[in-house]
Amino acid sequence: MPESPRDQILKLRQEIQRHEELYRKKHAPEISDFEFDKLVDQLADLERQFPADAGPDLGIGDDKSEGFQQADHRAPMLSLDNTYDEADFRAFGERLYKALGGSGLEFIVEPKVDGVAVSLTFEKGRFVRAVTRGNGARGDDVTANVSLIRSIPRTLSGAPDLLEVRGEIYMELVEFQRLNREREAAGEPLYANPRNLAAGTVKLLDAEEAKRRQLSIVCYGLGACEPANAFATLKEFKQQLAAWGFPIRDDIAVQQGIDAAWQAIQQLDVLRRDLPFPTDGAVVKVNRLEDQRRAGTTSKFPHWAVAFKFPPDQAETVLRSISMQVGRTGAITPVAELDPVLLAGSTVARATLHNADEIARKDIREGDTVRIQKAGEIIPQVLSVVVAKRPADSQPFNFEARLKELGLDAVRVGDEAAYKLRAPSRDMKIRRLVHFASKQCLDIDGLGDAVAEQLIDLGLVDAPVDALKLNRGEWMMLEGFKEKSVDNMVAGLAQAKQRELWRAIHALGIPNVGMQTAKDLARHFQSMDALEAAKPSDLLHTKVGKKGGVSYESVISGVGVEVSESILSFFSDPNHRDWVQAMRSAGLNLIEAASAATVAGVAGKTFVLTGTLPTLGRDEARDLIEKAGGKVSGSVSKKTDYVVAGEEAGSKLTKAQELGVAVIDEAALRALLGN
Numbered sequence: 001m002p003e004s005p006r007d008q009i010l011k012l013r014q015e016i017q018r019h020e021e022l023y024r025k026k027h028a029p030e031i032s033d034f035e036f037d038k039l040v041d042q043l044a045d046l047e048r049q050f051p052a053d054a055g056p057d058l059g060i061g062d063d064k065s066e067g068f069q070q071a072d073h074r075a076p077m078l079s080l081d082n083t084y085d086e087a088d089f090r091a092f093g094e095r096l097y098k099a100l101g102g103s104g105l106e107f108i109v110e111p112k113v114d115g116v117a118v119s120l121t122f123e124k125g126r127f128v129r130a131v132t133r134g135n136g137a138r139g140d141d142v143t144a145n146v147s148l149i150r151s152i153p154r155t156l157s158g159a160p161d162l163l164e165v166r167g168e169i170y171m172e173l174v175e176f177q178r179l180n181r182e183r184e185a186a187g188e189p190l191y192a193n194p195r196n197l198a199a200g201t202v203k204l205l206d207a208e209e210a211k212r213r214q215l216s217i218v219c220y221g222l223g224a225c226e227p228a229n230a231f232a233t234l235k236e237f238k239q240q241l242a243a244w245g246f247p248i249r250d251d252i253a254v255q256q257g258i259d260a261a262w263q264a265i266q267q268l269d270v271l272r273r274d275l276p277f278p279t280d281g282a283v284v285k286v287n288r289l290e291d292q293r294r295a296g297t298t299s300k301f302p303h304w305a306v307a308f309k310f311p312p313d314q315a316e317t318v319l320r321s322i323s324m325q326v327g328r329t330g331a332i333t334p335v336a337e338l339d340p341v342l343l344a345g346s347t348v349a350r351a352t353l354h355n356a357d358e359i360a361r362k363d364i365r366e367g368d369t370v371r372i373q374k375a376g377e378i379i380p381q382v383l384s385v386v387v388a389k390r391p392a393d394s395q396p397f398n399f400e401a402r403l404k405e406l407g408l409d410a411v412r413v414g415d416e417a418a419y420k421l422r423a424p425s426r427d428m429k430i431r432r433l434v435h436f437a438s439k440q441c442l443d444i445d446g447l448g449d450a451v452a453e454q455l456i457d458l459g460l461v462d463a464p465v466d467a468l469k470l471n472r473g474e475w476m477m478l479e480g481f482k483e484k485s486v487d488n489m490v491a492g493l494a495q496a497k498q499r500e501l502w503r504a505i506h507a508l509g510i511p512n513v514g515m516q517t518a519k520d521l522a523r524h525f526q527s528m529d530a531l532e533a534a535k536p537s538d539l540l541h542t543k544v545g546k547k548g549g550v551s552y553e554s555v556i557s558g559v560g561v562e563v564s565e566s567i568l569s570f571f572s573d574p575n576h577r578d579w580v581q582a583m584r585s586a587g588l589n590l591i592e593a594a595s596a597a598t599v600a601g602v603a604g605k606t607f608v609l610t611g612t613l614p615t616l617g618r619d620e621a622r623d624l625i626e627k628a629g630g631k632v633s634g635s636v637s638k639k640t641d642y643v644v645a646g647e648e649a650g651s652k653l654t655k656a657q658e659l660g661v662a663v664i665d666e667a668a669l670r671a672l673l674g675n
């Protein structure tokens with residue numbers, strides 16, 4: 001029986017909500033924007049046809065997340081309606097001509113930057129805050145991380161008293177690739193695309209890590225403005241932005257009429273391939289602000305602007321075989337080996353297939369002709385199979401059988417998507433050892449790929465820690481090692497044993513624990529013993545809401561649900577506890593050296609930060625306190641020594657007053673810190 005419209009609507013709504021969550025909260029979408037927009041359009045059509053079965057607004061696009069102060073937008077931050085073909089686009093033009101009465105319409109045509117929208121507020125010409133779109137009326141205050149973008153001017157001369165500048169924060173492709181090369185070298189999973197990484201970085205609570213990732217911005221819009229008549233056209237506003245020093249895009253001149261605007265879109269489709277940021281479309285806006293006001297808005301979109309989305313680049317090719325890639329942690333990723341094909345300016349010969357479920361869901365088989373796509377994502381995806389071109393003798397792909405053929409003894413644990421090797425392979429052992437000795441871990445000079453291979457093949461090393469205990473005779477067994485090189489290696493190992501605690505933590509290769517998290521863990525736990533003994537509640541605070549829902553609050557920056565599960569599961573493996581024991585008996589330093597800058601009065605004290613401090617960013621304040629030997633916690637309890645309160649402090653301040661915890665301001669904090 002066909003589904004009733006009511007059921008169809010319900011199902012679509014659930015599906016859309018699931019994808020929205022994957023995109024906004026997890027920054028890990030499973031489908032492209034193009035596919036997502038299609039679902040949203042389908043729902044809108046159905047709800048128009050069957051208004052009685054329509055549900056409440058889904059709030060798509062709301063990016064607000066936990067752990068941020070919020071701020072109101074003085075003028076709403078609207079989104080854009082999408083068009084996908086010429087007819088759609090011309091209909092937008094028709095509506096405008098009707099509303100505004102005919103001739104003389106001017107348009108601005110810009111690239112649609114694929115990033116995160118942000119509103120920059122300037123009061124009396126001074127930059128005061130940066131806020132995400134949120135639900136359009138109220139968003140997250142992300143001033144701390146946005147302040148790291150150098151190209152945003154801090155003061156504007158001759159600016160209106162109040163000015164909201166709207167723009168898009170993005171990550172340049174070269175920066176995205178640089179960060180992914182680092183991830184690859186460290187054996188960590190790669191970031192999916194620049195947009196998600198930019199969104200994740202804007203919301204990062206870890207200041208050090210945020211500083212390492214370079215964000216950029218393009219400004220394109222006017223929010224609230226007092227006095228309101230400061231600008232007559234968008235073009236004029238953009239020129240003023242450029243004069244103040246904001247980065248803007250001015251690729252295309254003002255266009256007279258909708259035909260010219262359509263031509264400009266075609267021009268942009270060519271231009272965009274050479275832009276340094278990802279774009280998935282063009283934005284067309286009415287130039288004169290008076291015309292914009294007359295055209296008006298819906299609750300979500302302006303009538304005076306529209307996005308034209310370029311279809312993602314796709315190609316058809318033959319999938320010759322499926323190979324298996326084994327990561328440092330033993331996780332297996334299936335990869336499509338393709339007949340090379342030209343796609344979006346580069347030759348593609350491989351595409352990720354994610355995991356076994358993905359292959360089964362799309363029924364992807366060796367020998368199939370497949371459609372592949374590159375849409376913002378740098379790593380191509382296999383979209384679907386062209387079933388009509390399937391060879392007659394084709395067989396469904398048997399994932400487990402293939403693993404067996406390849407001699408890969410892998411299992412799937414719990415609800416994880418990936419198969420993982422049960423015992424480490426030669427390759428994994430080598431990579432683990434190289435990671436252990438790398439610059440970002442114990443930094444053992446001379447222990448690179450070639451030496452690691454020999455150590456594993458000769459059976460001298462199994463677990464990476466074994467390398468710390470080799471004697472001179474054993475080192476002499478390696479090709480090319482003579483008295484002198486053995487001396488150097490022994491001296492290098494002695495040095496490696498004295499290094500900082502975070503290096504030993506990073507060297508363990510705990511999945512999802514990168515260098516920055518290792519540093520945070522070292523600072524928080526102060527010793528390997530304490531980290532090894534950590535209970536779930538030491539890593540993450542659990543809160544049960546009134547309706548029984550559970551939410552988590554990070555205790556350590558960068559340690560959320562996934563990372564804490566990873567840490568707990570790592571240390572629950574007796575093998576891994578043996579490694580730590582071997583580290584101890586080899587004499588490796590496993591405690592955090594006392595910070596030289598420890599300040600009496602702060603050391604050992606617990607602080608809670610709330611509200612906006614006059615000059616210090618949240619992360620800056622945290623850093624100063626931690627460097628002086630203090631701790632920063634997310635919630636107020638009887639154990640809290642000081643609550644540092646700034647403007648618009650909320651419930652934490654009230655709680656402190658109830659519990660009689662000392663409340664201080666930034667000046668008093670600085671006094672405690674001795675500066």
Ligand code: IVH
Binds near residue numbers: 113168283305
């Ligand atoms: S104008 C009311 N211009 O696309 C005007 N938006 O899908 C709204 N975007 O929320 C924005 N490049 O985050 C505008 N040149 C551009 C843009 C742009 C990217 C983003 C923006 C907006 C979203 C709508």
